[in-house]
Amino acid sequence: HRGHGRSEGEESYYGDYNEMLDDVNVIVDMAIEENPGIPVFLLGHSMGGFAVSLYGAKYPDKALKGIVTSGALTFDNGGLITGVPKGLDPHQKLPNELGGGVCSVAEIVDWYGKDPYNKKTFTTGLCYAICDGLEWFQEAGKEFAYPVLMMHGEADGLVAVQDTYDFFQMATSKDRQMKIYGGLFHEIFNEYCRDEVIRDAISWIRNRI
Numbered sequence: 526h527r528g529h530g531r532s533e534g535e536e537s538y539y540g541d542y543n544e545m546l547d548d549v550n551v552i553v554d555m556a557i558e559e560n561p562g563i564p565v566f567l568l569g570h571s572m573g574g575f576a577v578s579l580y581g582a583k584y585p586d587k588a589l590k591g592i593v594t595s596g597a598l599t600f601d602n603g604g605l606i607t608g609v610p611k612g613l614d615p616h617q618k619l620p621n622e623l624g625g626g627v628c629s630v631a632e633i634v635d636w637y638g639k640d641p642y643n644k645k646t647f648t649t650g651l652c653y654a655i656c657d658g659l660e661w662f663q664e665a666g667k668e669f670a671y672p673v674l675m676m677h678g679e680a681d682g683l684v685a686v687q688d689t690y691d692f693f694q695m696a697t698s699k700d701r702q703m704k705i706y707g708g709l710f711h712e713i714f715n716e717y718c719r720d721e722v723i724r725d726a727i728s729w730i731r732n733r734i
Contacts (some may be wrong), residue, residue: 526572528651530642537647538616539729542658549580550587557588564734568726569710570595571684572655578692579658581673582665591672591700591733593726596684596711599666599692601659603685606652615650626682628712666692672700674729676722678709702729 527534529550539545549567556565567589569577574597579595581592601607609619621644627637637643673696677689686705693703704725714723 526576529644535648537581537618537644538650539648539654540615540650542661543583545576545654545658546580546583549576552586552587553580553584553587559597564590566591566593566730566733568593568595569597570625570714572598574598574684575655575658578666578669579662580629581669581671582667583661585668585670591674593674593676593729594689595667595676595713596678596681596689597675597692598655598684598688599659599662600688601656601684602687603683605683606655607659609649609652609656611653613649615648615653615724617649618646619649619652621647623646626711628710628715629680629708630697630715630717633712633715666695669696672733673702674700674726675701675703676713676726677705678711678716679705679707680709680715681711683704683711700733 526532526545528536528538553565553567565588567577574594577592578594578597578599598606628634675689675693677686678685689703689705693701706713706722707720713719716722
């Protein structure tokens with residue numbers, strides 16, 4: 526994501542959700558071009574789950590074998606982003622207070638706060654862009670037809686598990702599966718049973734090669 530980690534761009538800022546989807550498209554095209562004859566899958570977690578879900582609706586004809594989502598923000602039933610007040614300066618920074626519902630593993634939560642690439646703030650512009658994307662997705666999401674595995678922690682404290690239930694009902698994919706992990710928080714790939722979660726994702730992918 527631009528503006529995140531070590532990527533270029535204004536820190537944690539997007540002016541338009543399409544920037545995020547088009548960035549994903551650049552990476553997908555690059556992966557397909559650089560790996561001729563090798564099946565390409567797309568996996569996105571959290572805001573990345575938002576990105577790959579909307580990407581699947583905007584770019585329906587890519588040579589992708591499938592998409593995997595993890596804790597994907599697709600409806601914001603929990604009000605994580607849509608609860609940000611409207612009308613603020615889009616470059617205004619808000620404190621990142623998302624640590625509480627991240628993971629049930631204490632070491633992961635501790636590292637979440639110490640990770641130098643985990644931004645301590647995010648902009649209102651990022652929130653507004655995501656809100657616009659969520660609104661667009663309410664209809665556009667019906668065009669999502671890629672093979673898809675939707676994964677979510679049942680006790681996710683950031684992105685409500687209802688988001689995945691709603692996306693599963695809306696998608697028109699003939700090949701779609703959903704797995705909800707009871708008791709797991711947001712970071713299912715870092716939870717105490719992460720080996721099981723990783724195996725599930727790999728198994729789903731292997732079965733489509």
